[in-house]
Amino acid sequence: MKGDSDEALMLSYAKGNAKSFEALYGRYRQPLFGYFLRHVSDEATANDLYQGCWEKVIAARGRYRRRSPFRAWLFRIAHNHLVDHYRRGRDASPLPPELADPDADNPGEEIDNQVRRTRFLAALATLPEEQRDALLLRLEGDLGLDQIAAVTGVGAETAKSRLRYATKKLKEVLGV
Amino acid sequence: MSPTSRKHEKNRDPLVPDEVRAAWREAGAPEPAELVDRAVLNRARAAVESSTPGRPWSFGWPHTVTTAAVLVLGVTLLLQLRDQAPGVSQPPPPAPASRTVPADAVRTPPARDSVSADEPVPDRMLRAPTPEAEAVRDEIDPAASAAGISRRQDVIEQDAAPAAPAEQQPAQGTRLLEEALLKNEIEIESADVEHRARRSQSEETDPERLLAEIRRLLDAGEFEDAREALARFRLAFPDHPLPEDLATAFDAP
Structure with missing residues (x-):
């Protein structure tokens, strides 16, 4: 099971092997949660989105086909789930105070790792949704x-320029 | 170029600059709540336990055999009770003459002679059918009436069991039969509902059909129904992108 591909595990789960799902879950637990948390900057909402996304994966298990890589399939579901979330309440989640003004507590201080981290997350949170998503x-x-282009339903060039804008802004914030 | 820098060059992500990637790594690797982990894994297990291999077995031949057994029991009971059921029709009372016939003169072998003499006959079988039931049987099969007279005579000689329990029995039997049939009907009905639900779920295999339905609802101004259909679409096809026209329609205030 350890050496099985994601696709094999998903197909095995679709046939009724719950152990395969556990293995798959272990592989994608952290990146999927990171994807949601970095989007919404709120742990409770991220947990909700994360759980909802897996529930959709479970419900759609019978429709998974080997021809699509599991990773892309999973993140496509995650992307759609997130878009629905944004669509439901345009308010999204307000930025936590530490992200809204990362330098408030340390004016003039040397940027240490913690501040750097906070700044990065704040900058990430203020990116336009499409750029952050890419x-x-x-x-x-x-x-x-x-795959990013396919998941987000745009052309490869659009996906590329979204990535370029996003990284440019982050580099500016980080001062690199 | 040194091997190290070549390796570094090879590992470089052409899409995300190293500095950004490093900052992202520093931001840490968040993890979901433990409760959420458990909820997801339980859900995943429950989903496969309640659907795949167990289900066809539990709804397979045992279900069929149970249904058949209940039906056979029901029909058997119905046939037995038909002879005893009061008020099926209102036949004339039995001719008094039959009571005066000497027992020896009419004692012909009973119709159920195929039963061995050694075989104990259930008391219920020996009990006299009601006159109404006799009349119904005579209508169906006049040839059986002679045997019927004989049996009735036996009962007269025995000064048979009191009438009340004999009358209660069919009523009780009928109730049991009704209950059995009702239970069977409910089982069949619930299996049918499940079957229909499964079929309708499997019918949702074409995302374009659902999308067309959403468009139709939007065009008709039925926004609530359209939203419901969208929710169904998302449930059935979580990996399918929403076409731009629909995304715009739902995003519009």
Whole structure:
């Protein structure tokens, strides 16, 4: 089971093997949660989204086909789930105070790791949704450009320019 | 170029600069709540336990055999009770003459002679059918009436069991039969509902059909129904992108 591909595990789960799901879950637990948390910046909402996404995976298990890589399939479901979330309440989640003003507590201080981390997350949270999504699909989902394009329903060039804008802004914030 | 820098070059992500990737790594790897982990895994287990291999077995031949057994029991009871059921029709009372016939003169072998003499006959079988039931049977099979007279005569000689329990029995039997049939009907009905639900679920195999339905609802101004259909679509096809026209329609205030 350890050496099985994601696709084999998913197909095995679809046939009724719950152990296969556990193995698959272990592999994607962290990146999928990271994808949601970095999007909404709120742990409770991220947990809700994360759980809802897996429930959709479970419900759609019978429709999974080997021809699509599991990773791309999973993140496509996650992306759609997130879009629905944004659509439901345009308010999204307000930025936590530490992200809204990352330098408030340390004015003039040297940027240490913690501040750097906070700044990065704040900058990530203020990116336009599409750019943040493209970047997180790359960083958390480890998807290629074509897969990002397919998941988000745009052309490869659009996906590429979204990534470029996102990384440019982050580099500016980080001062690199 | 040194091997190290070549390796570094090879590992470089052309899409995300190293600095951004490093900052992302520093931000840590968040994990979901333990309760959520458990909830998801339980859900995953329950989903396969309640559907795949167990289900066809539990709804397979045992279900069929149970249904058949209940039906056979029901029909048997019905046939037995038909002879005893009061008020099936209102036949004339039995002719008094039959009571005066000497027992020896009419004692012909009973119709159920195929039963061995050694075989104990249930008391219920020996009990006299009601006159109404006799009349119904005579209508169906006049040839059996002679045997019927004989049996009735036996009962007269025995000064048979009191009438009340004999009358109660069919009523009780009928109730049991009704209950059995009702139970069977409910089982069949619930199996049918489940079957229909499964069929309707399997019918939702074409995302375009559901999308067309959503468009139709939107065009008709039935936004609530359209939202419900969208929810169904998302449930059935979580990995299917929503076409732009629909995404715009739902995003619009």
